[in-house]
Amino acid sequence: MKRIATATLLSLAALSGSAWAHGDEKHGKTAAPLKKEQEAWGIAGDAKKVTRTVTLKMTDNMRFTPDRIEVKLGETLRLVVHNDGKMLHELVIGTKKELDEHAALMLKFPNMEHDEPYMTHVDPGKKGEIVWTFNRAGEFDFACLIAGHYQAGMVGKIRVAAR
Structure with missing residues (x-):
């Protein structure tokens, strides 16, 4: 159901000609309340319950450093993401x-804008963050989905180990 709603919204956005852009538009978390919806890879976390901060760097060579993160089941992380490049990354x-x-x-739809608690868009020279509770064990992924970046290998892995 969620995918149908997303596809419908994307189709409407494409047809409307609205400015859903990844260009020079400002991105980031809006003032709207944080959606705490369970995902296969966890749920939006509470900043007061952060147990660890992990810092990642993004560069224009289409890589994350580090590109692998180990997490304990139930851990709430603050992922601080620095964009050391000259173009927008996420x-x-x-x-x-x-x-x-x-x-x-x-x-x-390369001009599509999106904002979910499990993503952050980061302008060049800036930083963003995600607070996430990893309440499901398994291997999950992270990536920059700006057109062409994912295809160039801008990806990483998160391993959530059962206790």
Whole structure:
């Protein structure tokens, strides 16, 4: 149901000609309340319950450093993402399947703007953050889904170990 709603919204956005852009538009979390919706890879976390901060760097060579993160089941992380490049980058957490689907949409609709608690868009020279609770064990992915970046290998892995 969620995918149908997303596809419908994307179609409407494409037809409306509205400014849903990844260009020079300002991105980031809006003033709207944070959506705490359970995902396969966890749920939006509470900043007061952060147990660890992990800092990642993004560069224009289409890489994340580090590109692998180890997490304990139930841990709430603050992911601080620095964009050391000269172009907009983002970090989106998800399953490989979800990221593949989202990346395909980004190729079709490169001006699409999106904002979910499991993603952050970061302007050049700036930083963004995600607070996320990893309440599901498994291997998950993160990526920059800006058109062409994912395809160039701007991806990473998150391993959530059961206790």
